[in-house]
Amino acid sequence: MKNNETSCFICGTPVPPEKNVVTMKDRFRSGVKYAFFLSGILTVASLFTDYAPPFIKCFLATLILLLVKNSADQMSESQ
Numbered sequence: 419m420k421n422n423e424t425s426c427f428i429c430g431t432p433v434p435p436e437k438n439v440v441t442m443k444d445r446f447r448s449g450v451k452y453a454f455f456l457s458g459i460l461t462v463a464s465l466f467t468d469y470a471p472p473f474i475k476c477f478l479a480t481l482i483l484l485l486v487k488n489s490a491d492q493m494s495e496s497q
Contacts, residue, residue: 443490443493443494444494446490447487447490447491447494450483450486450487450490451487453483454480454483454484454486454487457476457479457480457483458480460476460479460480461473461476461477461479461480464476
């Protein structure tokens with residue numbers, strides 16, 4: 419069936435529209451959100467341990483992911 423069809427063309431049974439459609443935009447937004455939180459945790463961990471990457475690299479990655487996360491949130495709200 420195609421997205422714009424509302425009934426089966428063979429038997430005529432009506433098909434309800436899908437309600438929980440997850441778009442690529444939503445997947446990207448949730449992936450960026452998780453990456454941002456992971457980067458924030460690594461930034462804090464880099465202050466206390468030597469097992470994490472240097473603080474400056476973690477902080478810059480967290481800052482960039484914050485900007486990307488805010489941009490993705492604004493794009494999804496506009497629709």
